[in-house]
Amino acid sequence: MADEVKLHGVTGSPYVCRAVIALNLKEIKYEFVAEDLSNKSADLLKYNPVYKKVPVLVHNGNPISESLVIVEYIDEVWKGVPILPQDAYEKAQARFWAKFMDDKCFPAVFKAVSSHGEEQAVGEAHEAFQFLENELKVKGSKYFGGDNINLVDISATFVAFWVGAAEEALGIELLPKDKFPKLTEWSDNYVNCQAVKDSLPPRENIVAFFKKRFGKA
């Protein structure tokens, strides 16, 4: 029986992108259902009644919501390139850093962007980035996952791609290379991974989005 895999999403969302990367990494054939967030489909509301948000993965009619939950699900169901480590301790560490992205890093970056690079907000974003920089230093590897990308790298997609687009759109500096050499190097490597390259939206679209949403009139 053929698997039916659908992903409800919008191309500009870094959360949706996580799911897309995971699907592409595993070479899963799926249908992308583009949502209009100002006019959500009946299916989306049916599949994610709790949050009414994207992404939602629908596998043989069964919906899964929350990007990190989706990525873990994809890893458990489809063999092939592993996304989470096998070892229980390493797995816990990967989950920890993925959660850190959502709990600390993303909100700090959002504040820094929406405030147009206000000093304190940028300072908080830098605090979050410093933890990531240290982690890469300690690991001494190309990616958070070692030689290959893993859950942590995927969860940090917005750092690698969306941050740079925001910087360009608003003329602010969020991730200075001299302060975060490892994180900058990681970003460059990460966006050039095939599965990631195949999944990222066009950069000019994201730049345009940031200009429209946060740009000064």
Added chain:
Amino acid sequence: MDDVILLDFWVSVFGQRVRIALAEKGVHYENREENPQNKTPLLLEMNPVHKKIPVLIHQGKPVCESNIIVQYIDEVWHDDKSPSLLPSDPYLRAQARFWADFVDKKVYEAGKKIWMTEGEEDRQVAKKELIEVLKVLEGQLGEKPYLVGESFGLADIALIPFSVWFHAFGKMTMNMNIERECPKLAAWVNRCMEREAVSKSLPHPHKIYEFDQKKKKGHE
């Protein structure tokens, strides 16, 4: 013998999740009580990012974040003698993770609001929000014995420690009657409390109420 240490603070719902998981698995561990006002060097070393409890230290290596610790415990202590804390089916596992995360995102925030607000009007608004959140959980529970699948697990462990606080809130003349608003959830609370691992891991509501009163009077 496995070398297991838990850094905890007795009042913390997050620490209680870990205690429940360890008890369900019959894991022997050394409990070290932390004082949030005076954190030990060990805690700061083991959780430099958040500097918070709970931290599980297993063979010298730290695991942080309660839902992550519970999954770690389930994966490491995995044998026929002790129950699984996550379902074996990947779809149900995803549901378990979703609902455990929902508790963090919604229950904790709504509960915190009630805890923090002064003033009757604001308290009523906060209470209404919490009831709405609990109704979502009531819906998820449905006719099932537990939140996901048929077995007690991650999602139940994530939520059950909050039940002690709801009891304490009831005392705070909140007039919040969980039994009336969410009868299935109330029955679920009793069902969970029948598990020895749960009842011996959670403080009595009276102690929570005392803690709240002391804090309000400016003691710690």
